[in-house]
Amino acid sequence: MVQKHQDDGGGKKITLKINDNEYSMVIEPHWTLREVIHDKLGLTGTKEMCDKGACGSCTVIMDGRPILSCMTLAIECEGRKIETVENLEVVGNPLVEAYADNHAMQCGYCTPGFVMTAKALLDRNPDPAVEQIKDALEGNICRCGTYPAHIDAVLDAAKRLEGGKK
Amino acid sequence: MDKKKLGIMEIEPLVRDRYIQDEFNLIGKRGISRMCGKEKAGGRAEYTRDVQLPGMLYCRILPSPYAHAKIKSMNTEKAEALPGVRAVLRYDDPELADKPLYGLETKFNAGHLASDGQAFYHGKHELAVTLEQWKQGAGRVLDGVAWWEGHPVGAAVAADTPELATEALGLIEIEWEELPLVLDPLEALKPGAPLAAEEINNRNNIIRKLKVEHGDVEKGFKEADKVIKFDARRRPYTVADAEPMSDVIQWKGDNVEIWAHQQQAYDGKIIFGMKMGIPLNRIKLHVPYQGSQFGGGGNPMMHHTHGVHIISGILSKRTGRPVKTFYDRKDNFYNLSQDTDCHTSFKVGFKNDGTITSVKIDNICAKMGQYGIDHFEENTRIPNLALNYLEANINVAPAYWFRCEQNHNALCLSLVIDHVAAALGMDPVEVSLKNDGAEGRDMEYLSKFKVEHGFPDRDSLAEAIEMGKEAFDWDSKWHAPGTKMLPNGKLHGVGFTWDHEWDDTRGTACAGVLMHCDGTVDILSQKSDDGLNAMTTHCQIVAEEMGLKLADVNFRFFEEVGFQMMTPDGSCNLAVDAYCTRNAAREARQKLLEYATTPVKVLEIEYPAAFPEHHPDDLDVKDSIVYLKANPDKNVPVAEVVKRAVLNQGGTRAPLFTWNWHRQGRYGTEEGRHRLTRQAYFAEVEVDPETGGVDVKTIVNINDVGKAISPETCEGQQYGGDYMGVGRALAEEVIYDPKTGVKLNANLIDYKVFTMRDIDETVNLLLETGMGYGPYGLNGIGECIATIVPGVIGNAIYNAIGERVDDHPMTPDKVLAAIEKAKAKRGDVK
Numbered sequence: 001m002v003q004k005h006q007d008d009g010g011g012k013k014i015t016l017k018i019n020d021n022e023y024s025m026v027i028e029p030h031w032t033l034r035e036v037i038h039d040k041l042g043l044t045g046t047k048e049m050c051d052k053g054a055c056g057s058c059t060v061i062m063d064g065r066p067i068l069s070c071m072t073l074a075i076e077c078e079g080r081k082i083e084t085v086e087n088l089e090v091v092g093n094p095l096v097e098a099y100a101d102n103h104a105m106q107c108g109y110c111t112p113g114f115v116m117t118a119k120a121l122l123d124r125n126p127d128p129a130v131e132q133i134k135d136a137l138e139g140n141i142c143r144c145g146t147y148p149a150h151i152d153a154v155l156d157a158a159k160r161l162e163g164g165k166k
Numbered sequence: 167m168d169k170k171k172l173g174i175m176e177i178e179p180l181v182r183d184r185y186i187q188d189e190f191n192l193i194g195k196r197g198i199s200r201m202c203g204k205e206k207a208g209g210r211a212e213y214t215r216d217v218q219l220p221g222m223l224y225c226r227i228l229p230s231p232y233a234h235a236k237i238k239s240m241n242t243e244k245a246e247a248l249p250g251v252r253a254v255l256r257y258d259d260p261e262l263a264d265k266p267l268y269g270l271e272t273k274f275n276a277g278h279l280a281s282d283g284q285a286f287y288h289g290k291h292e293l294a295v296t297l298e299q300w301k302q303g304a305g306r307v308l309d310g311v312a313w314w315e316g317h318p319v320g321a322a323v324a325a326d327t328p329e330l331a332t333e334a335l336g337l338i339e340i341e342w343e344e345l346p347l348v349l350d351p352l353e354a355l356k357p358g359a360p361l362a363a364e365e366i367n368n369r370n371n372i373i374r375k376l377k378v379e380h381g382d383v384e385k386g387f388k389e390a391d392k393v394i395k396f397d398a399r400r401r402p403y404t405v406a407d408a409e410p411m412s413d414v415i416q417w418k419g420d421n422v423e424i425w426a427h428q429q430q431a432y433d434g435k436i437i438f439g440m441k442m443g444i445p446l447n448r449i450k451l452h453v454p455y456q457g458s459q460f461g462g463g464g465n466p467m468m469h470h471t472h473g474v475h476i477i478s479g480i481l482s483k484r485t486g487r488p489v490k491t492f493y494d495r496k497d498n499f500y501n502l503s504q505d506t507d508c509h510t511s512f513k514v515g516f517k518n519d520g521t522i523t524s525v526k527i528d529n530i531c532a533k534m535g536q537y538g539i540d541h542f543e544e545n546t547r548i549p550n551l552a553l554n555y556l557e558a559n560i561n562v563a564p565a566y567w568f569r570c571e572q573n574h575n576a577l578c579l580s581l582v583i584d585h586v587a588a589a590l591g592m593d594p595v596e597v598s599l600k601n602d603g604a605e606g607r608d609m610e611y612l613s614k615f616k617v618e619h620g621f622p623d624r625d626s627l628a629e630a631i632e633m634g635k636e637a638f639d640w641d642s643k644w645h646a647p648g649t650k651m652l653p654n655g656k657l658h659g660v661g662f663t664w665d666h667e668w669d670d671t672r673g674t675a676c677a678g679v680l681m682h683c684d685g686t687v688d689i690l691s692q693k694s695d696d697g698l699n700a701m702t703t704h705c706q707i708v709a710e711e712m713g714l715k716l717a718d719v720n721f722r723f724f725e726e727v728g729f730q731m732m733t734p735d736g737s738c739n740l741a742v743d744a745y746c747t748r749n750a751a752r753e754a755r756q757k758l759l760e761y762a763t764t765p766v767k768v769l770e771i772e773y774p775a776a777f778p779e780h781h782p783d784d785l786d787v788k789d790s791i792v793y794l795k796a797n798p799d800k801n802v803p804v805a806e807v808v809k810r811a812v813l814n815q816g817g818t819r820a821p822l823f824t825w826n827w828h829r830q831g832r833y834g835t836e837e838g839r840h841r842l843t844r845q846a847y848f849a850e851v852e853v854d855p856e857t858g859g860v861d862v863k864t865i866v867n868i869n870d871v872g873k874a875i876s877p878e879t880c881e882g883q884q885y886g887g888d889y890m891g892v893g894r895a896l897a898e899e900v901i902y903d904p905k906t907g908v909k910l911n912a913n914l915i916d917y918k919v920f921t922m923r924d925i926d927e928t929v930n931l932l933l934e935t936g937m938g939y940g941p942y943g944l945n946g947i948g949e950c951i952a953t954i955v956p957g958v959i960g961n962a963i964y965n966a967i968g969e970r971v972d973d974h975p976m977t978p979d980k981v982l983a984a985i986e987k988a989k990a991k992r993g994d995v996k
Contacts, residue, residue, distance in 0.1 A: 030329075038216070039218070042218070043209070044209070044212065044213075044216035045208070045209015045210065046209070047213075047215075047408075047409075047457075048215065048410065049408055049409070049410070049457075049495070049914070050495055050913065050914035050915075051410075051494065051495050052495065052913055052914065052915060053915075054913065054914040054915045055914050057408070084209070085207075085208060085209035086208070086209050086210070088208060088209075089204070089208045095207070096204050096207045096208040097199075097204060099203060099204075099206075099207035100199045100200050100203025100204045100206075100207055101197075101199045101200075101203070103200050103203070103699070103878040103879065103881075103882055104203075104207070105200070105203060105206045105207060105697070106458070106696075106697030106698065106699075106882055106886060107408055107409075107455070107456060107457050107458035107695070107696060107697030108202065108203075108205075108206025108207070108211050108455060108457075108697060109213060109408035109409045109455075109457030109458060110408050111206045111207050112206075112207065112208075112209040115207050115208075115209075134922055134923065137922055138921055138922045138923050139921070140921070140922075141914060141919050141921060142408075142889075142921075143406060143407055143408045143458050143460075143890070143919060144408075144458055144697050144882075144886045145885060145886035145887065145888065145889030145890050145920075146882060146885075146886055147885070147889060147921070147922040148885045148928060149882065149885075150922070
């Protein structure tokens with residue numbers, strides 16, 4: 001009789017740095033970063049939609065780059081600086097409010113993935129042109145089709161960032 | 167309370183709201199932030215997929231590997247022995263013996279194969295199966311027979327982790343008996359075709375037949391100057407919704423809690439309660455945010471809602487632990503609604519001036535189809551109409567409504583108008599205006615109807631066309647089909663189409679308005695959030711009617727509180743739901759002013775009224791402040807008025823609570839309740855003659871929503887629907903292997919959902935004629951855009967090529983074939 005079990009010795013204790021917190025935990029080698037963030041740590045803003053690297057809903061920022069956490073093994077993320085959507089309001093990033101004010105969501109399920117992709121863009125380019133916003137967000141799927149509103153929201157957030165600097 | 171005085175209308179479905187204020191503080195205003203926006207964008211919004219409870223088990227259901235097969239024997243011992251597996255539910259377990267998949271306890275009682283709202287409107291349909299077979303629907307929640315590949319059958323496993331549940335499914339040993347299958351509705355109707363589901367119909371594959379005739383089509387063809395015939399095909403597309411399906415059920419002694427990802431969650435609870443023998447007052451229902459469904463996940467009788475509830479319920483009862491039954495992305499593709507496969511033939515007669523005299527439609531659909539004739543009946547003056555409709559069962563995933571049940575009706579109207587325009591060399595705009603009307607009658611009749619029933623007498627289509635023509639620059643862009651090549655070598659095309667604005671989903675809703683002792687208000691009702699901004703919209707209405715600041719009203723609709731609204735909102739149902747919140751708010755405002763003018767006794771102390779010498783009629787409320795109309799300087803904050811008067815244990819006042827219910831028409835469509843508002847679409851495309859690729863440059867949407875409560879929300883439906891509609895027009899298709907019936911693109915890479923780059927520009931214009939049947943003269947908007955846009959894209963492609971591609975989706979191979987055909991006709995081919 002087959003007696004396989006998931007905890008059959010492959011786990012490794014590592015420390016994940018997420019949103020300025022450190023989480024020491026035993027990670028199974030096959031766990032994706034999305035599973036760990038969403039299921040184990042309860043940071044449920046990182047959403048599961050396609051589970052195949054097709055939609056961008058699970059986007060988090062790792063070492064400054066937006067990555068697909070469903071296509072990333074958590075065990076490989078030790079020492080990396082990871083940021084999830086929950087951090088944005090904590091640090092006062094204007095994207096969340098700009099998204100709400102510009103109605104850049106409908107059902108909202110994919111929205112955190114867009115917001116994190118936009119955050120990574122604004123981190124490296126605080127004054128993006130419309131084409132640059134499209135370049136950044138074109139890989140994300142929104143089934144409600146809210147795409148045009150994202151342009152407005154990101155431009156609005158960029159303006160608010162600029163205003164904050166002055 | 168004098169309802170008449172408050173302007174609250176009685177249930178008269180044909181009478182519109184006579185109370186339209188000229189000025190609103192909040193209704194129709196731009197710049198109001200989405201109340202759910204920060205939660206959603208900030209990742210704090212909770213969806214059913216996110217729910218985790220202590221000790222929760224994860225359940226997966228076995229998907230059938232075959233499109234048509236029976237389980238001869240099944241061994242679950244190895245799965246049961248896997249450490250971490252807590253329960254295995256088998257299809258032959260006694261708990262499932264009396265659990266048919268489709269419940270008949272709610273309004274959705276039309277059976278699984280034809281549960282669209284319109285199914286019984288005509289009253290002429292004929293079931294090809296017995297009522298018993300009809301009710302039997304898709305067998306039991308978990309059965310030993312699979313009617314399509316991916317059909318949840320055989321067994322469900324609850325385990326400590328999702329991975330263990332999946333692993334255990336792989337350990338189940340099944341001996342299958344493969345059965346012959348049929349995938350094409352035309353094949354399915356041929357004599358001797360394999361039976362797709364002999365359990366429902368053991369004679370043939372016919373599910374439903376329908377004949378409709380208005381006037382005399384043969385007479386209409388004789389009267390015509392010209393008669394044309396053409397065929398069209400619409401292949402199935404699917405929901406591909408955002409949040410994969412799941413539910414959570416916790417069975418605790420005599421009580422059950424449900425977390426539901428379900429559009430009509432309360433109906434789901436009723437079915438669950440009835441099937442499981444649990445009184446409804448023992449079931450607590452939570453409905454978190456919904457990761458979009460578009461109706462395709464809405465049917466409470468379907469497996470992903472009703473089916474998973476029963477399975478989670480049984481397994482939670484067995485194990486004493488909460489159980490989350492979940493679909494992965496692939497399961498979602500297999501079990502949520504896909505739109506039906508339609509083969510439709512048209513015969514159309516018309517005069518040389520564009521007046522259509524006769525339309526005959528022969529339509530064969532798979533699973534649950536859509537007739538195709540309805541919008542000719544409802545929106546045109548065409549006197550002679552005939553429909554022959556046949557519905558065939560085949561071995562593919564279920565078909566139900568999916569944004570929406572009018573897909574085929576809308577496309578058929580669009581195709582006929584554009585074919586007639588092409589045959590006459592006319593502008594389709596002119597042909598549309600020539601035939602606009604209702605139930606065979608013209609605009610003169612409609613004008614009279616509007617006046618008689620208190621509506622503004624406006625010509626919605628003419629106004630929409632005028633707005634759209636100007637925004638699109640139609641008169642200078644329009645050209646004869648197949649005549650314009652751009653400097654970039656691409657073929658330029660423009661298209662037009664129109665329809666009525668949706669007012670379909672009528673029914674009942676109820677809601678309460680409760681003011682707390684700090685002057686803030688809760689709207690009490692459960693509804694499912696489908697992204698249509700119902701939260702803000704209803705708060706705007708209540709704040710407007712009560713004279714409160716928007717921030718003082720909240721609507722957390724996630725818990726069942728005894729009142730239910732219809733869902734989705736803003737789509738169609740706002741025309742029902744908003745009556746409840748508006749009427750309850752009006753009564754609450756009246757109560758508030760009564761409280762402001764009478765003293766309140768708390769224990770033995772009597773406090774004077776805020777306005778002791780006055781009558782409620784002397785007062786008004788604005789920005790959460792009650793003031794004397796004659797002297798606004800004399801004012802008292804609402805919070806001060808009610809602080810001792812309501813919800814105080816020692817008080818002598820009843821809570822400041824009102825509630826209202828509203829019935830808006832009957833469910834489905836109704837003769838004589840004419841659609842008065844229209845929508846119009848203009849599109850511009852460029853077709854690459856080398857690749858057959860179609861670039862959508864511009865879509866101009868004009869929607870007569872009657873009255874926009876939240877303009878940004880309406881516009882969101884416009885551009886959002888454009889992306890879905892263009893996807894359906896050009897790419898979305900569920901593809902099956904023709905030999906095995908295995909779905910080949912059940913993932914978000916191979917199934918093409920359109921993204922940011924797929925439309926260059928959308929222009930979103932709202933027309934507000936006040937001719938909707940909802941409060942403030944409003945109408946729905948959400949469902950119609952994605953439904954109608956494939957038609958306008960098809961018309962624009964025709965205008966570019968000069969040859970029709972009436973086979974949706976219009977993929978590059980079909981576009982190239984049409985270009986070749988056009989070349990051959992012109993004699994270009996060497």
